Amino acid sequence: MDFLDLPQLSSAGGSVRLPGSKSISNRVLLLAALSDGVTDVRDLLASDDTERMLDALKALGLGVAHLGGENWRITGGGGQFPVKQAELFLGNAGTAFRPLTAALALAGGDYTLKGVARMHERPIGDLVDGLRQLGADITYLGNEGYPPLHLMPATIQPGGVVQVRGDVSSQFLTGLLMALPLTGETVVVEVVGELISKPYIEITLATMARFGVIVERDGWQRFTIMAGSRYVSPGTIYVEGDASSASYFLALGAIGGGPVRVEGVGQDSIQGDVKFAEALAKMGAHIEMGPNWMEARAPEGGLVAVDLDCNHIPDAAMTLATAALFAKGTTTLRNIASWRVKETDRIAAMAIELRKLGAEVEEGADYIRVTPAALHPAAIDTYDDHRMAMCFSLAAFGTPLRINDPKCVAKTFPDYFERFAAVTKAAPVIAIDGPSASGKGTVAGRVAQALGYAYLDSGALYRLTALAAKQAGVDWADESSVAKLAAVLDVEFSGNDIRLNGTLVGDAIRTEEMSAGASKVAALPAVREALLFRQRAFNTLPGLVGDGRDMGSVIFPKAPLKVFLTASAEARAERRYKQLIEKGFSANLPDLLADLQQRDARDSQRSVAPLRQEADARLLDTTHLTIEQAVNQVLAWSREVSL
Numbered sequence: 272m273d274f275l276d277l278p279q280l281s282s283a284g285g286s287v288r289l290p291g292s293k294s295i296s297n298r299v300l301l302l303a304a305l306s307d308g309v310t311d312v313r314d315l316l317a318s319d320d321t322e323r324m325l326d327a328l329k330a331l332g333l334g335v336a337h338l339g340g341e342n343w344r345i346t347g348g349g350g351q352f353p354v355k356q357a358e359l360f361l362g363n364a365g366t367a368f369r370p371l372t373a374a375l376a377l378a379g380g381d382y383t384l385k386g387v388a389r390m391h392e393r394p395i396g397d398l399v400d401g402l403r404q405l406g407a408d409i410t411y412l413g414n415e416g417y418p419p420l421h422l423m424p425a426t427i428q429p430g431g432v433v434q435v436r437g438d439v440s441s442q443f444l445t446g447l448l449m450a451l452p453l454t455g456e457t458v459v460v461e462v463v464g465e466l467i468s469k470p471y472i473e474i475t476l477a478t479m480a481r482f483g484v485i486v487e488r489d490g491w492q493r494f495t496i497m498a499g500s501r502y503v504s505p506g507t508i509y510v511e512g513d514a515s516s517a518s519y520f521l522a523l524g525a526i527g528g529g530p531v532r533v534e535g536v537g538q539d540s541i542q543g544d545v546k547f548a549e550a551l552a553k554m555g556a557h558i559e560m561g562p563n564w565m566e567a568r569a570p571e572g573g574l575v576a577v578d579l580d581c582n583h584i585p586d587a588a589m590t591l592a593t594a595a596l597f598a599k600g601t602t603t604l605r606n607i608a609s610w611r612v613k614e615t616d617r618i619a620a621m622a623i624e625l626r627k628l629g630a631e632v633e634e635g636a637d638y639i640r641v642t643p644a645a646l647h648p649a650a651i652d653t654y655d656d657h658r659m660a661m662c663f664s665l666a667a668f669g670t671p672l673r674i675n676d677p678k679c680v681a682k683t684f685p686d687y688f689e690r691f692a693a694v695t696k697a698a699p700v701i702a703i704d705g706p707s708a709s710g711k712g713t714v715a716g717r718v719a720q721a722l723g724y725a726y727l728d729s730g731a732l733y734r735l736t737a738l739a740a741k742q743a744g745v746d747w748a749d750e751s752s753v754a755k756l757a758a759v760l761d762v763e764f765s766g767n768d769i770r771l772n773g774t775l776v777g778d779a780i781r782t783e784e785m786s787a788g789a790s791k792v793a794a795l796p797a798v799r800e801a802l803l804f805r806q807r808a809f810n811t812l813p814g815l816v817g818d819g820r821d822m823g824s825v826i827f828p829k830a831p832l833k834v835f836l837t838a839s840a841e842a843r844a845e846r847r848y849k850q851l852i853e854k855g856f857s858a859n860l861p862d863l864l865a866d867l868q869q870r871d872a873r874d875s876q877r878s879v880a881p882l883r884q885e886a887d888a889r890l891l892d893t894t895h896l897t898i899e900q901a902v903n904q905v906l907a908w909s910r911e912v913s914l
C-alpha cells in the first residue's frame with residue numbers, strides 16, 4: 272500500500288491559495304448544464320469529485336470544453352439532456368450523485384447511476400421518496416434505499432407539494448431544489464424532520480440565484496419554486512476557494528505558530544464552513560479575515576478544548592477532532608450523526624485512528640469526545656476518506672506518523688500534501704552515511720549530543736535484527752521470516768543502552784559475527800521495508816542525527832544536511848583493530864582489511880539502497896582527521912544550512 276511518512280513538525284507559517292470549492296464547483300457545473308446559453312466557469316476545482324460531474328455531463332451530451340488551467344466552458348441544454356440513455360459512474364461524489372439523480376429522474380430518459388462500493392452504502396432513499404411523489408420512476412438495483420439506481424422515463428406530475436426528509440443529508444433537498452425548475456410548474460418543497468447541514472442549502476440557493484432562479488422560502492421548512500423558473504447562464508462565473516479545505520491550513524497556523532493565511536475564501540463567502548474560523552477562535556486561536564482571505568495564529572498559552580454543536584460545519588468539524596490533540600482539556604463535538612454516512616463512518620474511523628496515536632476518545636451515536644495525551648508514532652489508516660488523510664496531517668505536530676493511502680485526498684484536494692509541506696517546517700535531520708568503521712557512529716553521536724538532538728544508530732537496528740534472528744533460530748537468508756522479526760522487534764534505545772526484548776544487549780551486537788549478520792539481513796528488501804517507518808519515527812523535535820548507509824538516500828531524503836563520511840580502507844581497518852583490542856577481542860589487521868573491503872563491495876553493489884555518496888551529500892574524508900575535527904566540521908555545516 273502507498274503511504275506517506277510525516278516527520279514531527281516544529282512550526283507552520285505562510286500562505287496558501289486554495290483550490291476551488293467542491294460544493295460550488297459541482298453545483299455550478301450542473302446548473303450551467305441545465306441553463307440556456309454558454310457559461311465560462313473560472314477556478315473550478317480539479318479533483319475526483321468534479322471529474323465525475325464533468326464526465327457525467329459529457330456522457331449526457333452536453334458541451335464541456337476545457338479552456339486550460341481551471342477554466343471550463345459549459346454549453347447548457349436549456350433543461351434537456353441530449354443523450355437519453357446512459358450509464359453514469361459517479362465515484363463517491365455526493366455532490367454529483369444526489370443532484371444528478373434528481374435532475375435525471377425528471378428528464379425523461381433511461382439512466383443508470385452507479386458509484387464506488389462505499390457510495391452504494393450511502394443512503395439516498397429520502398431523495399427517491401421525494402422524487403416518486405412527483406411521479407419519477409426509480410428502481411433500486413441493489414439494496415432498498417441505496418445506489419445504484421435505475422431511472423426510467425415517467426410522467427411527471429406538474430406542480431404541487433413535495434415532502435423530503437432533511438435529517439440524513441441536506442444534499443437531498445439540494446438535489447430537489449436544483450432539479451425542480453425543470454418541471455416548469457410551481458412546486459413547494461416541505462422539509463420533514465430537522466434539516467441538517469443547513470449552510471449547504473444557502474450555497475444551493477445562492478448558486479441558483481446566480482443562474483436566475485430565485486427560490487421563495489419560509490425559514491428552513493418550506494421552499495417554493497415558481498412556475499416558469501428557468502436557468503439562465505450568468506456568462507462567466509468564478510468559483511470561490513474551498514472553505515472546508517481552508518480548515519486544515521487554519522488549524523496548522525493555530526497549532527504551529529502561524530500565521531498561516533488562506534487565499535480564495537473569506538468573510539464574503541457563501542460557504543458555511545468559513546464558520547470553522549469561529550470554532551478555532553473559541554479554541555483560542557487568533558483569527559483575522561478579509562473579504563477573500565483568512566489567517567490563523569496560535570495563542571500564546573496554547574489552544575483550549577471546546578464543547579461545540581457542529582451540525583452547521585459537518586466537514587470542517589473533522590479538523591477540530593485532530594486539532595483537539597493540541598488543546599488543553601477534553602473537546603466534545605456534538606450533533607455530527609451525519610459523519611456516519613459519509614466517505615466512511617467518520618466517527619468510528621476518527622476514534623480508532625486517534626486512539627492509535629495515544630489520545631483518549633469516547634464516541635456516541637452523534638458525538639465524539641477527544642482528550643489529548645502524549646502522542647506516539649502510528650500508521651494511520653484513511654478509509655478512502657480524503658478528510659481522514661488531511662485531518663491526521665495535523666497530528667504531526669505531536670509525533671512522526673505514517674498516513675496510509677495519502678492519494679485519497681484526490682477526492683477534493685489532489686495536491687494537499689505538497690501545499691502542506693510548503694507551509695510546515697519539519698524537525699531537522701542530519702543524515703550521516705558512510706562505509707563500515709568510518710567513525711560515523713562516534714561522530715554522529717557527538718554531533719547529536721552537542722546539538723541536544725536524538726541519535727539514531729540505524730546500523731544497530733540491523734545488528735539487533737541479526738541477533739534476534741540468531742536467537743530465534745531463523746536463518747539470516749530467510750527473507751520473510753527475518754522481515755517478520757524486524758517488524759515487531761522489541762527494541763529500546765536510551766542513551767548508550769540498547770535493550771532487545773527487555774534485556775541489555777551490550778557488546779553482543781558489536782561482534783564481527785553480528786557485523787556480518789547485519790550486512791546480510793540489511794541486503795534483504797523486505798527487512799529494509801520493515802525497518803523504514805521505525806527509523807523515520809525517530810524524526811522528532813528538537814532534531815535527529817542519524818547514521819547508517821541510506822539515511823540521506825532512502826530514510827531521510829529531505830534531510831537539510833547530508834554527510835558522506837568516509838576514510839581510506841586502511842585507516843578504517845586500523846581503527847577497527849584498535850577498537851576490538853581495547854574491548855578485549857582478538858583481532859588480525861590483514862583479515863580485518865580484507866573483510867572490510869569485501870563488505871564495502873557488498874554494501875555498494877547491493878540492489879536496495881546501495882552505499883554511495885548522494886549528489887546532495889557533503890563529503891567528509893576523515894583519514895587524516897581527529898574525531899574532534901570531524902565533529903566540528905559537521906557542526907559548522909549544520910550552522911550553514913538552516914536547520
Ligand SMILES: O=C(O)C1=C[C@@H](OP(=O)(O)O)[C@@H](O)[C@H](O)C1
Binds near residue numbers: 366439445585
Ligand atoms: O451539499 C453539499 O455540497 C455538501 C453537503 C454536506 O453533506 P450532508 O448534507 O450530507 O451533511 C457536506 O458534508 C458535503 O461534503 C457537501
Ligand SMILES: C=C(OP(=O)(O)O)C(=O)O
Binds near residue numbers: 363364366658
Ligand atoms: C461528505 C463529503 O462528500 P460528499 O460530497 O461526497 O458528500 C465530504 O467531502 O466530506
